[in-house]
Amino acid sequence: MFYSIQGESSFAGRPCVLVRLTGCQMRCRWCDTTYSFYEGEWMSRAAVVQRVAAFGCPLVELTGGEPLLQPGARPLMAELCDAGYEVLLETGGGVDVGGVDPRVHRIVDLKCPASGEAGNNHWPNLELLTPRDELKLVLAGEADYRWAKRVVEEHRLGERLPVFFSPVHGELDPAQLAAWILRDRLPVRLQVQLHKLLWGAETRGV
Structure with a gap:
């Protein structure tokens, strides 16, 4: 659990308390939080709420790993x-x-x-999302871009909620991704990881 600047989503730039929960069923090739697979400490929900309160910040994010694997995440x-x-x-x-x-x-x-994990997407989630939710797609290259473009268009996602295309850090040039989005006039937002620009790609707890 740590206090930082939110690095992604439409909330990027805002001070935020991030609660990182342990465990993930996926093994994405470019994962930058592999330590979350196993590290962490057991805490009660009451203890988590108490620690969050100590930061005095109104914005809180649950992240992982995959936070929804923890049975206590929803409550x-x-x-x-x-x-x-x-x-x-x-x-x-x-x-x-x-x-x-x-x-x-x-x-x-x-x-x-x-x-490496596209086969494990839970596609029914797309029908559950509302305008207050957001969809993020992390792209490693042009093949990913073409795939993501097709998904956005087939499901008319740009009309339903904010959609973010984010380049894999160190693999896809953000300027190249911007050029593709502009060329195709996609109704998506280009996103870079603000926390990596501020503190570097290897810094943990930011």
């Missing part, structure tokens, strides 16, 4: 909402996002082919 988010926090959920897209408190902003990371 924890509801408790944080009840306490008056603005709550974000960043999920890997392989777990059903149904049953999450409707006050929570769900940020779903749909896996592209180069991740």
